[in-house]
Amino acid sequence: MATTDRTTLAGPTRPLGTVEIPQFHLPSTSGKGTYVPRLYGAATIRFGDKKLKVDETRRVAFTLPLEQGVRSIDWDGARPVTAMPEDLLKDAPARAPYLPLPDAAMQVHTFARWAKNFDRWLARTQRFELPARPEPEGRSTLAPRRGGVSVELVAIVWELA
Numbered sequence: 001m002a003t004t005d006r007t008t009l010a011g012p013t014r015p016l017g018t019v020e021i022p023q024f025h026l027p028s029t030s031g032k033g034t035y036v037p038r039l040y041g042a043a044t045i046r047f048g049d050k051k052l053k054v055d056e057t058r059r060v061a062f063t064l065p066l067e068q069g070v071r072s073i074d075w076d077g078a079r080p081v082t083a084m085p086e087d088l089l090k091d092a093p094a095r096a097p098y099l100p101l102p103d104a105a106m107q108v109h110t111f112a113r114w115a116k117n118f119d120r121w122l123a124r125t126q127r128f129e130l131p132a133r134p135e136p137e138g139r140s141t142l143a144p145r146r147g148g149v150s151v152e153l154v155a156i157v158w159e160l161a
Helices: 108-125
Strands: 023-025 035-049 054-065 149-160
Touching: 035 108, 054 149, 108 149
Parallel strands: 023 149
Antiparallel strands: 035 054, 035 149
């Protein structure tokens, strides 16, 4: 990634945030690049309907770019990732420079709002595909159960890009 005046590097060590906001590194097989901050969210989602005999649990994780000047987050731009919370690393997998953290990502009240929005976004967007039925039932997907979204972690993750 080329640097410009807007994307100057923060330095060779991870920028310090606040201790209330967890920070991790995504696993990487690459040994080169620049660490880019991302917002990470992981959750367990439960879908169920007694009448349809559905009781399904799914674990999901998503990341979203954290660009300078960001104040609000739109989780609709998130991309799924395979790294679950237990896969995240406390220490960097490789030596590389870091981009700076946006100011908003270091404010606890802003971060808490982003986490709450993640929970709501999952409840609104995640669906379970129902198996095909011989006669039309009127719906082909199932939303999470009431109270079926359980956020495991919202954190800042550093991705080597």
